[in-house]
Amino acid sequence: MEKETIDSLIAEHPFFKGLSDRYVKLIAGCGSNVRFNAGQYLCREGEEADRFYAIRHGKVGVEVFVPQRGPVTVQTVSEGELVGWSWLFPPYRWQFDARALEIVRATSFDGACLRKKCDEDPAMGYELMKRLAQVISHRLEATRLQLLDVYGPSSSRS
Amino acid sequence: MPRVFKVRKTRRELRDTVTLELDPTEGLPLTFQAGQFNMLYVFGVGEVPISISGNPMEPAPLTHTVRAVGAVSAAISGLKRQEVVGIRGPFGLGWPLEEALGKDVMIIAGGIGMAPLRPAVCQIMAQRERYGRVTLLVGARTPDDLLYSAELQKWRARFDLEVLVTVDSASNGWRGHVGVVTTLIAHARFEPAETVAMVCGPEVMMRFSVAELRRRGVESENIYLSMERNMKCAVGFCGHCQFGPTFVCKDGPVFNHSRIEPFLKVREV
Numbered sequence: 001m002e003k004e005t006i007d008s009l010i011a012e013h014p015f016f017k018g019l020s021d022r023y024v025k026l027i028a029g030c031g032s033n034v035r036f037n038a039g040q041y042l043c044r045e046g047e048e049a050d051r052f053y054a055i056r057h058g059k060v061g062v063e064v065f066v067p068q069r070g071p072v073t074v075q076t077v078s079e080g081e082l083v084g085w086s087w088l089f090p091p092y093r094w095q096f097d098a099r100a101l102e103i104v105r106a107t108s109f110d111g112a113c114l115r116k117k118c119d120e121d122p123a124m125g126y127e128l129m130k131r132l133a134q135v136i137s138h139r140l141e142a143t144r145l146q147l148l149d150v151y152g153p154s155s156s157r158s
Numbered sequence: 159m160p161r162v163f164k165v166r167k168t169r170r171e172l173r174d175t176v177t178l179e180l181d182p183t184e185g186l187p188l189t190f191q192a193g194q195f196n197m198l199y200v201f202g203v204g205e206v207p208i209s210i211s212g213n214p215m216e217p218a219p220l221t222h223t224v225r226a227v228g229a230v231s232a233a234i235s236g237l238k239r240q241e242v243v244g245i246r247g248p249f250g251l252g253w254p255l256e257e258a259l260g261k262d263v264m265i266i267a268g269g270i271g272m273a274p275l276r277p278a279v280c281q282i283m284a285q286r287e288r289y290g291r292v293t294l295l296v297g298a299r300t301p302d303d304l305l306y307s308a309e310l311q312k313w314r315a316r317f318d319l320e321v322l323v324t325v326d327s328a329s330n331g332w333r334g335h336v337g338v339v340t341t342l343i344a345h346a347r348f349e350p351a352e353t354v355a356m357v358c359g360p361e362v363m364m365r366f367s368v369a370e371l372r373r374r375g376v377e378s379e380n381i382y383l384s385m386e387r388n389m390k391c392a393v394g395f396c397g398h399c400q401f402g403p404t405f406v407c408k409d410g411p412v413f414n415h416s417r418i419e420p421f422l423k424v425r426e427v
Contacts, residue, residue, distance in 0.1 A: 072328075
C-alpha cells in the first residue's frame with residue numbers, strides 16, 4: 001500500500017514527471033513519506049548527506065549559519081521542488097542547513113539506494129542526472145542573479 | 159510649460175523612497191494611463207521623469223513614488239506639505255490593459271519597479287471580471303525594501319488575485335520566499351499561451367524574467383517591459399533616451415518585448 005502511494009506521489013511530482021513506470025517503480029523503492037513540523041530540520045550542515053527530498057507541500061528554508069548573525073536564509077524551496085544534491089557527490093556531506101518554515105510533506109529518497117540503482121541501470125541514472133543538472137543549473141542562474149544585488153543602491157528605477 | 163502642483167500629503171515608503179500626493183493649484187486633475195510618466199520639476203534644482211503610481215480610475219490626487227538617487231529626486235523626496243512642484247505630462251505609452259482583456263495577466267515587479275505597475279494593478283482590480291487569472295509577483299532586496307507592503311497584504315487577502323512575494327536576502331524571522339523574483343514564476347498558476355506579462359524592474363531582472371517566461375511558454379509578443387533611459391524633453395526631440403530606433407519617452411516607456419528584443423542584446427544601447 002505504502003509502495004503504491006509513493007509510486008503515484010513520485011509520478012505526480014514535477015521532478016519525476018514523464019518518467020516511465022518502470023523507472024518510477026525503481027525509484028519508489030528508495031523512497032518514503034516524511035513530514036516535518038515548522039522549525040524541524042530536514043538536514044544539518046556537515047552531517048552525512050544520505051538522502052534528498054522531493055517537496056510535496058510546504059516551504060523549506062535553506063540556511064547558512066553565520067557566526068554572530070545566526071541562521072541566514074539564502075533560498076526557500078517549496079512544493080514541486082527538491083532539497084539536496086550532496087547525496088550525489090563524495091564526501092556526501094550536507095553543505096547547508098534546511099529547515100521547515102511551515103508543515104512540510106515530502107518524499108525522502110535514500111541516496112545510497114538510488115546511487116546503486118543508477119549504477120545498475122545507467123539509462124535511468126542518466127535520465128535522473130539530466131533532471132538534476134537542470135535543477136542545479138536553474139539554482140545557479142538564480143544565485144548569480146541574486147549575487148548581482150540588482151535592487152541595490154545603484155538601481156535608479158522610479 | 160509645467161503645471162504647478164501642491165503637495166497634499168507625503169508618505170515615507172522605504173528608507174530612501176517617498177510617495178507624494180499632489181493637487182493642481184488650478185485646473186482639472188491630470189488624467190493618465192497606467193504606465194505613463196510625468197516630468198517633475200523642482201524649481202531651481204532640475205527636472206526628472208517619474209512614473210505615475212496612482213490609480214488611473216481615480217486620478218486625483220496625482221501620485222508619484224520617488225526614490226532618492228540623485229539631486230533632483232532627493233529634492234522631490236524632501237518636499238513638504240503645501241510645497242510646490244512643476245509637472246509636465248503625462249507622457250509615453252502605458253501598459254497593454256486593453257490587449258490583456260479576457261486573458262491571464264502576470265505582473266512581475268522588482269524593487270521600485272512596483273511603482274509604475276501599481277496603476278495597472280489598481281485598474282485591473284477595479285475591472286477584475288474583465289480579466290482571467292491575475293498574478294502579481296514581487297521581488298525586493300530584503301523584507302524592509304518591499305514597496306507598498308500594506309497594500310500588498312490587502313491584495314494578498316483577495317481570492318481573485320494571486321500575490322507571491324520574495325526577497326533576495328532575509329534574516330531569521332521572515333517566513334516568506336527567499337530567492338530572486340524569477341523563481342516565483344514556477345509557482346504561479348497561469349496558462350502560458352493565454353497570458354500577457356507586464357514586467358518592470360532593473361533591466362537585468364527583466365531580462366531574466368523574460369527568459370523564464372519564454373521557458374514557460376509565454377510568447378515574446380505577449381510580454382511587455384517598462385524601459386528606463388535618460389529622458390529629458392519627454393516628446394522625442396532631444397534624443398537623450400534613444401533606444402535603438404525608438405525613443406523611450408515617446409515610443410515607450412512600455413514596450414512589447416518582440417519589438418525591442420534585438421536592442422536588448424546590444425551592449426552599447
